[in-house]
Amino acid sequence: ANVNCDTDTQVTLALLDAATDKDSEVQEQVRKSILTLGKQQPDRVLAMCQDYLLKHPKLVVSHRVVILRTIELIVSCRIEEISPSRIKSIISLASDEMTRSKEVIPDWQQAASNILVAVGNKHINDIMEEILSKFQPGVLPHFFVVQTLANLSDSNVYGMVPFLNAILGTMLPMLSMAKQDNIKWVFSSALSHFSDSILEYLANLDKAPDPSVRKDTFSSDIYAAFEILFNNWLQSREPKLRLTVAEAVGSMCHLMASDKLEEQIPRLVPAILSLYKKNNEHYIISKSLCQVLDASVNMGSRVLEAQLEALLFALHQQVSAPVDYSNPPTVKNHNEVLRCFSLIANSFPDRLVMFVLQKLENSNERSRMGSLAVLRHLINSSTSTMESKKLLILASIRQPMADHSNKVKKRVVQVISAMAHHGYLELEGGELLVRFIVQHCALPDTYQRSQRPTDPEEVTNESLRSMCDNTLHLLTTTVGRLADVLWPKLLFYLTPSQYSNATTPLCKSLIVLGSKKKNNQEPSFKIDFTREVNLPSPQTLMIRLLVNAAFPFNNRDHGAPSLSLLQILSINIHPNAEAVWDKEIAPLLTVLEESAAESLDKKEWDKRLLELLSKTLTALDDDKWVCQLAAESTRYLPTYNNTLEEKSFLYRCIGVTLQHCFNKDLVKKQLHEVLLAARHNDAVEREGVAMGVGLCANSHLEGTLAKLDEFGKSDAFKKSPSIFNLLKERNDVEVEKVKSTLILCYGQVAANAPPEKILNRIDQDILRCICKHFNTKVLGIKVETKDLTMKLSLIQSVGLIARAISECVKKQGYIFSRKQELITVMLDFIKAEQADALRTPVRQLVMSTCANLIPLDPPMSENENFDLLKVCINSVFCLPAETNTPEKTKEEEPLDPKQRKALYKDTLAALQELLKSVLAKDPTPDGLQNVFKHIESWLSSGQDHERERAITATAHILAYYLDNLTVKNMVSFHNLGALLGRLSPRCSDPVPAVRAAAVECIHTLLYIQLRYEGFSLDYKDESVDSLLLLKDRLENPDHSVLYKTCSDLTKVMSKRLPQQQLTTLVFMLFEGLVDSQTNCCRASTVILNTLLKNRGGGLQDMVPEMLEVLHVRLQSVTEDQVRVAVGQTVLILASQHLQTVINTLVNQPLPYDNWISEMWMALGADPIVANQIMEMVMEKLSIMAPYVDKKESLMRGGTTKVATNQPLAMTCGLKELLLNGQSQEPAVSLFPRLFSCLTVRLGASVGVSAPKDSNSKHTASIHVAGVAAEALRILLARAQLDEVMKKLDEDNAWDAVKEASTHVKGVTLLARAMAKHAGPRLPAIVECLCPLLNNIYELITCLQFLSLYLNLDVLMNNMMERISDPCCTVRMLSVRGLGNIAVGSPEKVNKYAKELLAAMSSGMEEKDDPGKLITLEAMSGLSKVLVHLDKKNVHLLAVYIFMKIKPFLESENDDIRCTSIHLMGNLSTFGSGEQVFKDQIHNVLVSLLLHLVDPNPEVVKACKYAMRVCAPVVGSEQITAMFQNHLHEDKSLHYGEFINDLTKYLIQDFPGMLNFYHISVIQFFKSNWPEVRAGAAMFIGFMLGNLQEEHHSHLNMGTITKGLVMLLQDPDPVVRVKAAEAMGHFH
Secondary structure, three states, rough: HHHHHHHHHHHHHHHHHHOOOOOOOHHHHHHHHHHHHHOHHHHHHHHHHHHHHHHOOOOOOOHHHHHHHHHHHHHHHHHHHOHHHHHHHHHHHHHHHOOOOOOOHHHHHHHHOOOOOOOOOOOOOHHHHHOOOOOOOOOOHHHHHHHHHHHHHHHOHHHHHHHHHHHHHHHHHHHOOOOOOOHHHHHHHHHHHHHHHHHHHHHHHHHHOOOOOOOHHHHHHHHHHHHHHHHHHHHHHOHHHHHHHHHHHHHHOOOOOOHHHHHHHHHHHHHHHHHHHHHHOHHHHHHHHHHHHHHHOOOOOHHHHHHHHHHHHHHHHOOOOOOOOOOHHHHHHHHHHHHHHHHHHHHHHHHHHHHHHHHOOOOOHHHHHHHHHHHHHHHHHHOOOOOHHHHHHHHHHHHHHHHHHHHHHHHHHHHHHHHHHHHOOOOOOOHHHHHHHHHHHHHOOOOOOOOOOOOOOOOHHHHHHHHHHHHHHHHHHHOOHHHHHOHHHHHHHOOOOHHHHHHHHHHHHHHHHHHHHHHHHOOOOOOOOOEEEEEEOOOHHHHHHHHHOOOHHHHHHOHHHHHHHHHHHHHOOOOOHHHHHHHHHHHHHHHOOOOOOOOOHHHHHHHHHHHHHHHHHHOOOOOHHHHHEEEEHHHHHHHHOOOOHHHHHHHHHHHHHOOOOOOOOHHHHHHHHHHHOOOOHHHHHHHHHHHHHHHHHHOOHHHHHHHHHHHOOHHOOOOOOHHHHHOOOOOOOOHHHHHHHHHHHHHHHHOOOOHHHHHHHHHHHHHHHHHHHHHHOOHHHHHEEHHHHHHHHHHHHHHHHHHHHHHHHHOOOOOOOHHHHHHHHHHHHHHOOOOOOOOOOOHHHHHHHHHHHHHOOOOOOOHHHHHHHHHHHHHHHHHOOOOOOOOOOOOOOOOHHHHHHHHHHHHHHHHHHHHHHHHHEEEEEEEEHHHHHHHHHHHOOOHHHHHHHHHEEEEEHHHHHHHOOOOOOOOOOOOOHHHHHHHHHHHHHOOOOHHHHHHHHHHHHHHHHHHHOOOOOOOOOOOHHHHHHHHHHOOOOOHHHHHHHHHHHHHHHHHOOOOOHHHHHHHHHHHEEEEEHHHHHHHHHHHHHHHHHHHHHHHHHHHHHHHEEEEEEEOOOOHHHHHHHHHHHHHHHHHHHHHHHHHHOOOOOOOOOOHHHHHHHHHOOOOOOOOOOOOHHHHHHHHHEEEEEOOOOOOOOOOOEOHHHHHHHHHHHHHHHHHHHHHHHHHHOHHHHHHHHHHHHHHHHHHOOOOOOOOOEEEOOOOOHHHHHHHHHHHHHHHHHHHHHHHHHOOOHHHHOOOOHHHHHHHHHHHHHHHHHOOOOOHHOOOHHHHHOOOOOOOHHHHHHHHHHHHHHHHHHHHHHHHOOOOOHHHHHHHHHHHHHHOHHHOOOOHHHHHHHHHHHHHHHHOOOOOOOOHHHHHHHHHHHHHOOOOOHHHHHHHHHHHHHHHHHOOOOOHHHHHHHHHHHHHHHOOOOOOHHHHHHHHHHHHHHHHOOOOOOOHHHHHHHHHHHHHHHHHHHHHHHHHHHHHHOOOOOOHHHHHHHHHHHHHHHHHHHHHHHHHHHHHHOOOHHHHHHHHHHHHHHHHHOOOOOHHHHHOOOHHHHHHHHHHHOOOOOOHHHHHHHOOOOOO
């Protein structure tokens, strides 16, 4: 124990020395550690701190301060455990430290003072005894003596107050002695604290130790002090002093005698108010003022009233100052000022209210905000006094309500909220306040989404609005008595459009109020609409809420609240509504809950809401009510003039309502009003009117048609004076626009009227009227309108009529005689459109309309169909790309991008619908072809967007075809090949969208084929479905990926393609070779070649024709890659039909053109094919006559040798084939025969002339012998006889050999050259050594292998000798070589185990090794070798090698550390659990653990690896698990936690090894790496921290202490921090 005490002392001392380390983190850790030790052994550590200060009187202040603070902290938390004698000595030490210097040295003396305060919380008497000895009458005390008394009175009220009487007595005379500001300040501060303490003591007398203490005990002393402070010190120039004096004066007021205070008020209040001007910090002044007012009011001062005016003026200025919530003093000041107002309100309510209301009239923003803050405070705080002022306040708030500033409005809302809670809103005029809130719930946004306000105090519309939302919600839910003020009055605000943005909060409030009244069955739930003057009628309310619901995400998502409110109001709207709405509204609300603005299907939603209206009207069964609804809805239309989409929905509601009206006259009247009042100039409104009228026609067909006819003849269409007056204010609506509305109305009537009544009305009523309005007669001649609006209306109407007819036709037959006439008109509209721009929806509407007309009878003729498709497809596909910005034209503004995008999308969709409609009429392969032939040329357009449109359209029609396919027997899908041939090359189009669509098309096509083959609808074909997986691969534009994909695609096509379709597909692909996109040309070749490889065998008859087409196509191919691939095609055909291909090629006219030559050359690419051709040519040349003798002419005798065609053609072909480098192998293998054959051919060709061309009858321009010579020359090159070639070229032998005159000489030169330079070849040629040469390659390979086998031993010896070579590099390389044996011949390793291990060991001991390269090689070699060694070979050496490696673990060289640690890991697997081996592991474990924080990341990885590998050998299951779980290469490691846990396990599992461990770790205190030194300190710290008492004897504490003390002075701060932390564990 003695030893321990000693080490503890050393540690504490070292920490005290280090307390002012220059690094802040180290300082912090040292403080923590001293504190930890101090809490464990307070007396001992406190004693040491004291001794330290006493022994070092000259210590710098900062160091003393740290130690004093430490003493304070220990005392604060361990006061109960410190011995009385220690307490006494600490008191005198602190007192001495505090007063030793007469100068004020704040940090030092404050630290000492704090100790006294901390001790004083328990030992007040001892403290007072010490302090009062330094607080003697007649002598000015030390600054900090007074400060300490002040702080003590704060922290220990009950202990201090009993001393205060005496202290004040001593202090009073000192006040007049104080001359310096700082002494005055400390006295003022003390008086302030003393007064607060006394007041607290008096307020809690029941808990106080001496209940007899009274206020007047102190009054006279306090007053005496007050006089000095107030009369002399408050006038000081020093602002800090003035404020503290003011604070003290405020606190002292409460303790002064009442008469004295009353005497002072007339001077005191103005004095404090005057401080506002002199000081920037107002909080202290307001606080002091508040205390003065509180004291004055409490004693019922009479003189205060005289000060009111000045007070109110100053306080109002304060309350109007801006409050900055990020700056607490301004917030505190604001609250103190409001507290002052509350105090004044209690005594002078009338004066205050008048003052505030007068101030409200001042329009200055700041002033008004201040007044409103006071008003709100008054309303909330003092209810009784304010009761009589309510009406006055209500009247006065109107002026600020009209203020334009949002900041003021925000305060108004707060005031209204307060008024609501105190019963103001029920009074007359209260509804104005409600209106104010609702008005501001409807505010529009100030900022767009992305903008932000610049002024931080700004109140945006958004924030004001959300404040009003919340206020309305609060009033509804928390102020019960308001229910009857808000219900039903809030309904008023639902219908005027200026409140639309408030709909959501209004509905929510009304739902809360209504539900409550309904559930409690209050009679006031039922609304009497006749008595409530301002409320909208039930009809208007219902229609408003229904239209809201139609646009559920407008106006802050008002749809759901509107529907919910409708459901709550049900019986108030109509007694019969409840049942139907309870059933129908809930499912609609569910739809809204699950949707967002983007995902809601608007068409379907509108349909459901109109159904709700229809069901409701049926359920009401009240014609009078329904008629009133129709009338009011029509009157309500202008409300929506600024939101036409909503107006359009309202027209539809009116239509549905009129359906349910039985009063025919009312129906006509309402229709008339709708048509007359509509704003026909707007497209949305025209559509809306038409839909409304159409819906009405469902019940009133006769009446509606009559009304439309009457309106068509009315004044609206004659520009007569009478109607002019009506139209004046309506911008003189163009007649065309009114006509457009009517035309649309007729279309909608046809669409909505009952099917059984409409057919016989279509021709004479509907179409006749439409045409009448569309064509105007001028002098009896029909003139078609140019007006776009009317065009669009006509197209839409015709479409609606067609749709109506097709609905009716299901029940009865009908021949629509005007069908073709209408289609022609429609197509004329498209033709009239501007071809190179999309500005109007004409194309889209025409195509939709035609799609509706096509199904009707009579069917169209083939020509009509052809024209229709041609016009529509070309008109859409030739449009410029959507991203192309159109030129601005004079006539019209360009569309904005969003509109253009929508227009393009809709136009393309309409085209697809049209194509489906055409296909539906003839869903057969021929029908499909009739549509596809219009698209197919666009598929290979040079414009990306045109190809994309074409392929998308194709994908759609094919999908449609498959979905609607009914297979009749005996029909085959005969255009499959043609379609695949067109579409498959597009799979590698440069545009990703085209590639994806092309795969879709092929997938669909193959499924169509499967269906034609008789597979069922739900049959799934795995290989065809695999195509869809290819789509993802096609997103990658890498060529190699695309071609691989094309090839996979072809395999699937080939598997499914019927044989008879194969030819079509192949010939289509030939066309693909000259596609506008080189990518697709390449794809065509890939597809073609894959297909021919798989299926080309059955195409023998087609080969000549195929080669012919390829020959033509090749002439247009520009891309090298494609030409090479076409060669490949020829080669594939040749490998399947060699004879046919050769025959076809041989019969081509001579001399061969480039393209035929290319084909021949391509045949050389495959050694097997080339071999067959060479054999064939040699055979043919050997049996066919090389030439024939022809008479020169009839006149002259004599003959000419003319070459025979085939042998000549074959020689030409062979020459081209040999030009291909790939032909080398067969050329070499057949060399002797080829050589002799060509030499013979050459001999037979000299002097022979070329034959005539069979077509042109001209002699072919070809040198017969030259061809043979050239072929021979190329053969020599192929056989790599370069020397022969060189010699022949030097001698010009080739020219000689071609001509008859010099031929012999040439041959001699050839023979000589061969003999001289191809000597070894000659016997081979002469003796025909072919069979042997064929195998020559394998022979060489065998030899190489053999030599390796023979030479490993030689190699080994060689290397072993080199190990001792004098040259470093040689030694290093031999060690590397020996290591590589493990890689090259692993099975030999054990044979040479001893030698290898010895060599490696000596390598590690190398002395002359400047860069440690040999050592490194030896270690990494050993790691390689170990993998293959048997245990028995290593076992004995392992321990020895371990010892060898250990020094390298600390090497400066990173690589060596890394390699040695790796090797260590590999070695550890050879142990078998014997002790000596375990010891070695433990021996290096410390090193590995500490290098886990090595600065080099590779070393850290190596450590983790080695520790994971050696984990099983350590001998502790917990440690093994820990190493294997936490030490992963890529995972980060929390080193501290790891070491802490590890030391726990070491202590638990290896208590006997603790001595060894800590000695090992201490050695690392001297490591070169600061990280490792820090790690070692941590290790020791955790070890000490986790060690129980009984194990302490295992450790040499002296050495540890010495080591840590040394580390505490380490140059590296990280090490110092860890050393200090470790010292905290000494306890």
